[in-house]
Amino acid sequence: MSENNYFATGKTGLWEVVIGLEVHAQITSNAKLFSGASTAFGADPNSHVDYLDAGLPGILPVINAHCVDQAIKTGLGIHGEIQPISVFDRKNYFYADLPLGYQISQFEKPIVLGGYIDINLDDGTPKRINVTRLHMEQDAGKSTHDLHPSHSYIDLNRAGIALMEIVSEPEMRSPHEAMAYVKKLRTIVRYLGTCDGNMEQGSMRVDVNVSLHKPGTPFGTRAEIKNVNSIRFLGQAVEYEIGRQLEILESGGEIVQETRLFDPSKGETRSMRSKEDAHDYRYFPDPDLKPLVLIPERIAAIKAMLPELPDAKKERFMADYSLSAYDADILVAEMETAAYYESVVIESTATDTKQAAKTMANWLIVEVFGAMNRESRALNALPFTPAHLAKLVDLIMDGTISGKIAKDIFAKMWESGKAPDALVDALGLRQISDTSVIEKVVDDVIAANGDKVEAYKSGKVQLFGFFVGSVMKALEGKANPGMVNDYLKKKLG
Amino acid sequence: MSDLLNLSLVQARDALATKKISSHELTTAYLAQMESKRALNTYVLETPEIALALAKASDARLQNGTAGLIDGIPLGIKDLFCTKGIRTTACSKILGNFVPTYESTVTQNLWDQGAVCLGKTNMDEFAMGSANLNSCFGPVENPWKRTSDPTAKLVPGGSSGGSAAAVSARMALAATASDTGGSIRQPAAFCGLVGIKPTYGLCSRWGMVAFASSLDQAGPMTRTVADSALMLQVMAGFDEKDATSLNVAIPNYLGNLKTDVKGLKIGVAVEYLDGLSPIMLALLNKGIQWLKDAGAEIREVSLKTTPYALPTYYIIAPAEASANLARFDGVRYGARVEGASLDELYENTRSAGFGAEVKRRIMIGTYVLSSGYYDAYYLRAQKVKRLICDDFARAFEQVDVLLTPTTPGAAFGIDETPTDPVAMYLQDIYTVTANMAGLPGISVPAGLDDDGLPLGLQLLGPALSEQNLFNAASVIEHAAHFPYLKD
Numbered sequence: 001m002s003e004n005n006y007f008a009t010g011k012t013g014l015w016e017v018v019i020g021l022e023v024h025a026q027i028t029s030n031a032k033l034f035s036g037a038s039t040a041f042g043a044d045p046n047s048h049v050d051y052l053d054a055g056l057p058g059i060l061p062v063i064n065a066h067c068v069d070q071a072i073k074t075g076l077g078i079h080g081e082i083q084p085i086s087v088f089d090r091k092n093y094f095y096a097d098l099p100l101g102y103q104i105s106q107f108e109k110p111i112v113l114g115g116y117i118d119i120n121l122d123d124g125t126p127k128r129i130n131v132t133r134l135h136m137e138q139d140a141g142k143s144t145h146d147l148h149p150s151h152s153y154i155d156l157n158r159a160g161i162a163l164m165e166i167v168s169e170p171e172m173r174s175p176h177e178a179m180a181y182v183k184k185l186r187t188i189v190r191y192l193g194t195c196d197g198n199m200e201q202g203s204m205r206v207d208v209n210v211s212l213h214k215p216g217t218p219f220g221t222r223a224e225i226k227n228v229n230s231i232r233f234l235g236q237a238v239e240y241e242i243g244r245q246l247e248i249l250e251s252g253g254e255i256v257q258e259t260r261l262f263d264p265s266k267g268e269t270r271s272m273r274s275k276e277d278a279h280d281y282r283y284f285p286d287p288d289l290k291p292l293v294l295i296p297e298r299i300a301a302i303k304a305m306l307p308e309l310p311d312a313k314k315e316r317f318m319a320d321y322s323l324s325a326y327d328a329d330i331l332v333a334e335m336e337t338a339a340y341y342e343s344v345v346i347e348s349t350a351t352d353t354k355q356a357a358k359t360m361a362n363w364l365i366v367e368v369f370g371a372m373n374r375e376s377r378a379l380n381a382l383p384f385t386p387a388h389l390a391k392l393v394d395l396i397m398d399g400t401i402s403g404k405i406a407k408d409i410f411a412k413m414w415e416s417g418k419a420p421d422a423l424v425d426a427l428g429l430r431q432i433s434d435t436s437v438i439e440k441v442v443d444d445v446i447a448a449n450g451d452k453v454e455a456y457k458s459g460k461v462q463l464f465g466f467f468v469g470s471v472m473k474a475l476e477g478k479a480n481p482g483m484v485n486d487y488l489k490k491k492l493g
Numbered sequence: 494m495s496d497l498l499n500l501s502l503v504q505a506r507d508a509l510a511t512k513k514i515s516s517h518e519l520t521t522a523y524l525a526q527m528e529s530k531r532a533l534n535t536y537v538l539e540t541p542e543i544a545l546a547l548a549k550a551s552d553a554r555l556q557n558g559t560a561g562l563i564d565g566i567p568l569g570i571k572d573l574f575c576t577k578g579i580r581t582t583a584c585s586k587i588l589g590n591f592v593p594t595y596e597s598t599v600t601q602n603l604w605d606q607g608a609v610c611l612g613k614t615n616m617d618e619f620a621m622g623s624a625n626l627n628s629c630f631g632p633v634e635n636p637w638k639r640t641s642d643p644t645a646k647l648v649p650g651g652s653s654g655g656s657a658a659a660v661s662a663r664m665a666l667a668a669t670a671s672d673t674g675g676s677i678r679q680p681a682a683f684c685g686l687v688g689i690k691p692t693y694g695l696c697s698r699w700g701m702v703a704f705a706s707s708l709d710q711a712g713p714m715t716r717t718v719a720d721s722a723l724m725l726q727v728m729a730g731f732d733e734k735d736a737t738s739l740n741v742a743i744p745n746y747l748g749n750l751k752t753d754v755k756g757l758k759i760g761v762a763v764e765y766l767d768g769l770s771p772i773m774l775a776l777l778n779k780g781i782q783w784l785k786d787a788g789a790e791i792r793e794v795s796l797k798t799t800p801y802a803l804p805t806y807y808i809i810a811p812a813e814a815s816a817n818l819a820r821f822d823g824v825r826y827g828a829r830v831e832g833a834s835l836d837e838l839y840e841n842t843r844s845a846g847f848g849a850e851v852k853r854r855i856m857i858g859t860y861v862l863s864s865g866y867y868d869a870y871y872l873r874a875q876k877v878k879r880l881i882c883d884d885f886a887r888a889f890e891q892v893d894v895l896l897t898p899t900t901p902g903a904a905f906g907i908d909e910t911p912t913d914p915v916a917m918y919l920q921d922i923y924t925v926t927a928n929m930a931g932l933p934g935i936s937v938p939a940g941l942d943d944d945g946l947p948l949g950l951q952l953l954g955p956a957l958s959e960q961n962l963f964n965a966a967s968v969i970e971h972a973a974h975f976p977y978l979k980d
C-alpha cells in the first residue's frame with residue numbers, strides 16, 4: 001500500500017498521526033437486543049420500554065435472533081471471521097440511564113474477529129484499514145441535564161437497542177483517512193441493511209483515538225474523543241486534537257491519556273475524564289445468557305444472501321461500463337444511486353452499450369446530480385423516468401440530437417416530465433445529418449465568403465470556427481457538428 | 494377445622510375433587526390459622542381477599558369439571574416471586590412498596606392450575622441467609638420447639654424461612670421457595686418438611702428476583718414427598734422468557750411416584766462423613782439401612798472437590814449478586830433516598846435500603862470481579878465449579894443417587910446465631926454442591942435430634958433425575974415415620 005504523506009508539522013519537525021476508531025452502529029431491527037420493545041426513533045420519552053429495559057426485578061434478557069443475523073451479515077460484509085462461539089458479558093457501571101447497572105456487551109469473546117475496510121487516499125490510491133473486532137452490545141438510555149436546575153430527565157427508549165461496536169486497528173494516519181473509513185463503513189452497512197448510518201439521529205457514533213509520534217519512534221499516548229456524530233465533526237475533532245497535542249508535545253509537555261468530548265459549536269475537544277477516574281467495569285460472563293453458538297449453516301445461509309457490496313459493484317461498473325474509478329466511486333457510494341444508474345443503463349437501446357453506459361454515468365453525475373442539488377430533489381422524486389434519461393442519451397448516441405441540444409431537452413424534461421423524443425419532435429430540434437443538406441449549406445457559405453476562404457488557405461486557420469458558426473446558424477444549430485466539420489475540412493483543404 | 498389443616502396437599506386435592514370439602518372451607522381454615530399463628534411472622538403480606546376470591550372461582554371450576562391440577566389449594570408464595578398487583582419486596586427495604594405489573598412464570602403456572610394465593614412469605618433479604626434473620630420484616634420463628642426448652646425461639650432456617658415455617662405450622666398447604674445454596678433444603682430440614690431444589694433450568698427464573706443467576710432455582714416446600722412431586726410438576730416447565738430454561742417435557746412425577754428403590758445404586762460420599770456430628774452420622778446410617786432394606790445397593794463414592802464447594806460458592810454467588818443488585822438504585826422504582834448528586838442518591842438509597850449481609854455480599858462480589866483480582870478469584874472459582882461438575886459426573890457413573898445429611902445439625906435459637914458470618918455460611922456445606930453443579934437435591938425429614946427437633950436427609954441425583962429422588966425420598970419418608978407437627 002501507499003506511503004503515508006500526511007504529517008503534522010511543528011517547530012521540531014514532522015509528527016506522524018495515529019488514529020484508531022470505534023464505531024457504534026445501531027442495528028436495524030424492529031425490536032431491541034434483549035427485549036421486545038420497539039426501536040422506532042422519535043417516540044415520546046419512555047414509551048418504548050419493556051420490563052427489561054427499565055431494569056425491573058426478575059426480568060431476564062432473551063437474545064433477538066434477527067440482531068445476531070445482522071451482526072453476522074455485517075461481519076461478513078467487512079470480511080471478518082464469524083466466531084462459532086461468542087459470549088455476552090456484563091459491563092458494570094452505575095448511571096441513571098443504565099437501568100440494569102450493567103451493559104450487556106461482548107468483551108473476551110466477540111462475535112466477529114478481524115476484517116478490513118478499503119478506503120481511497122486523497123490522491124485516489126487505495127489503502128486497507130484492518131478491523132480488530134465487531135461485537136454486539138446494548139445501547140444506554142438518554143439523560144437530559146439542562147431541563148431542570150437539580151434534576152435530570154431520563155428517556156429509556158434507546159436503552160437496550162442493539163449496537164455493533166466495530167473497532168479498527170490504529171492504522172489511519174490523517175483526518176481524511178478517518179473520515180473515508182467511516183464513510184466507507186457507513187456505505188457498507190447501508191448496503192447490507194444492518195444499520196441506517198444516520199449519524200444525526202445517533203444511529204452511528206464514533207469514538208476516535210488520536211496520538212502523535214515522531215516517525216520511527218513508538219506510538220505516543222492517545223486521547224479518546226467520544227461520541228462524534230458526523231463525518232464533518234470527525235474531521236474537525238481530529239484536526240483540533242492534532243493541533244492540541246502538537247502544541248503540548250512541541251513545548252515539551254506530555255499527553256494525558258483521557259477521554260475528551262468534541263464541542264461542535266466551538267470546534268474543539270475538552271477533557272471529560274482522565275485515566276485515574278476510569279471505571280473498573282468488572283466484566284464477567286452474563287449468567288442469564290448462554291454462550292452464543294452459531295452453526296456453520298446459519299453463517300453460510302446469511303453469506304449466500306449478501307448483496308453485492310460497494311467494492312465489488314465498483315469493479316463491475318468499471319469492467320462492464322468502462323467507468324473511471326472516480327465515477328464508479330461516486331455511483332456506488334449509495335446503493336440507491338447505483339441502482340438508479342443501472343435502471344437507466346438497462347433501458348438503453350444503443351448499439352455501443354459500453355459507450356452509452358459511460359455517457360449515462362456522465363449525465364447522471366453532472367446534469368442530474370447538478371439539477372437535483374439546485375432543485376433539492378431526491379433521486380426517488382425525479383420528474384422523469386429512468387427510461388427517459390436513457391432515451392435522451394440514446395438520441396445523442398444515434399446522432400438525432402447534439403450534446404448541446406440534449407442539455408436543452410434535459411431542461412425541458414425536468415420541467416415537463418415529457419419523453420425526450422417527443423420534446424425533440426415538438427420543438428423541431430432533430431439534428432440534421434442529411435449529407436446533401438449539410439453539403440449544400442457548406443458550399444453556399446464557402447461561395448459567399450471567398451475572401452475568408454483565401455485568408456484561411458494562406459494560414460488564418462482560426463477562421464475555421466467562423467465557417468462552422470455560419471453553417472450552424474444557417475441550419476438553426478441543428479446540423480450534426482461532426483459532419484459539418486468533416487465536410488468543411490474537405491472543402492477548405 | 495384442624496382436620497382440614499391436617500390434610501396433605503394430595504389428600505386435600507382428592508377431597509376437593511370428590512366435593513367432600515370446598516376450597517372456600519379449606520382456604521378459610523388456612524386464613525384462620527394464619528391469623529392465630531401470626532406471631533411466627535411467616536407472612537410479610539397476607540392476601541385474604543384475593544385468597545377468598547380465588548377460592549370461590551376454584552369452587553366454581555371444581556363444580557363444573559374444569560378444575561386444574563391443584564385447583565383450590567391455598568399456597569404461600571415466597572416474597573422473591575413477583576406477583577402481579579401484589580407487593581413484592583424480596584424482604585428488602587430497598588424495594589419499598591414495589592408492586593409488580595407482571596407475574597413470575599412459576600407463580601403463573603400455579604395460578605393456571607387453580608392454586609389459591611394466601612400471601613407472601615418472609616425470607617432472608619434477597620435470599621441471602623440461612624436463618625431468616627436478614628429480613629427487613631424481622632425474623633421468622635420456627636414452629637418446632639426444643640423439648641428441653643420449649644420457650645426458646647428457634648430459627649426456621651433460610652432463606653425460605655417464612656415458606657418453611659408457614660407450611661410446617663399449617664399456615665399454608667404448600668409454599669414456593671427458592672434455593673441458591675440450600676435455601677429450600679436447609680429450612681425444609683429445620684422445619685421437618687420436604688424441599689426439593691430441581692435441576693437448574695427446570696423452573697423458569699423469569700419474574701423471580703435474582704440473587705445468583707447461575708445458581709438460583711425455584712422449588713416447592715411441602716409436608717410430604719407426594720405433595721412435593723405434584724407441586725414441582727405444576728411449577729416446572731420450559732419458558733422461552735428464560736434463556737437458561739430447559740426445553741424438556743415435565744414428567745407426571747406424582748403419577749410415577751413409587752415407594753421403591755429396588756436395584757437403585759445409592760452412593761455415600763466419604764467426604765461428607767468428615768466432621769459429621771454423632772447424631773447426624775446416626776441419622777445417615779439409619780437412612781442407609783432403610784434404603785438397603787428397601788432393596789437399594791449402597792456404595793461408597795468419593796467427591797474430592799467437596800471441601801472447595803463452599804468457598805467457591807462464596808465467590809460466584811456474591812459476584813453475580815453484585816451485578817444483579819445494581820438495578821436497585823432508587824431511580825425508577827422502590828425506595829429512594831434523595832441526594833445532592835446522582836452518586837449521592839445512589840449512596841444514600843443503597844446505604845439505607847440494603848441490610849448488612851446484602852452489603853457484605855455486594856462488597857465481596859465487587860472485590861472478586863475487580864481488575865487484578867478477577868483471575869485469582871472469579872476465574873479460578875469458575876474452574877473449580879467445572880471440577881465439581883466433573884466430580885459429580887464421575888460419581889453418577891457409579892451410582893444413581895447420593896445420600897447425604899442436609900445440614901450439620903438441627904435448628905438453632907434466634908438468639909444463638911453465630912456472630913461470625915462464616916460460621917453461618919457453613920449451614921450450606923452439604924447443600925451448596927448441588928447448586929454449583931446444577932443438579933437436583935431433595936431434603937426429606939428423617940428423624941428428630943435429642944431435643945425433639947427435625948433433621949433431614951438429602952438425596953442428590955444427576956440432572957433431570959427428579960423422579961428417582963422422589964422415589965428414594967418416599968422410601969425414607971415411609972421408613973422414618975416422621976412425627977409431623979399436627980395442629
